Amino acid sequence: MSIKEILSNAKTIAIIGCSSRQYRTSYMIANYLLEAGYEIVPVNPNETLVFGRPCYPAIYTIPADLQIDIVNIFRNKMYTLDMINEIVDWSMNMNVKPAIWTQLDVSTSASKELALNNGHQYIENRCILVEHKRFI
Secondary structure: OOHHHHHHHOOEEEEEOOOOOOOOHHHHHHHHHHHOOOEEEEEOOOOOEEOOEEOEOOHHHOOOOOOOOEEEEOOOHHHHHHHHHHHHHHHHHHOOOOEEEEOOOOOOHHHHHHHHHOOOOEEOOOOHHHHHHHHO
8 A cells, every 4th residue: 555545544643652742743743633533542651641641651552442544653662663563463462454654764674674574555655744744
């Protein structure tokens, strides 16, 4: 699926590293996505509430009744492989295959390989806000 198709078909985006601090890029992009009509699911162990929504400490703590279409990662690339491992394990347990989106300078080759080998669509080193403005 193309980036345009992924963004067009998605309804809910889990944002790993989402922050309640207005000066953070993850906050600004989450706010943009909300205004664009997406539902967001914040994931950050240091937050409890972001945009009035519960913030989950890890991907595997998201309730099973929430369908996640895209998992957007806002973490330092040194943590990306760990994040992908968690997403892959979670998605196998939940029997889902959300697209995995890594923001600018977040992807690694090992992360990409792990995601693709487990059947996930993988968008690397692209800003979801920029791509949304370009295609939607």
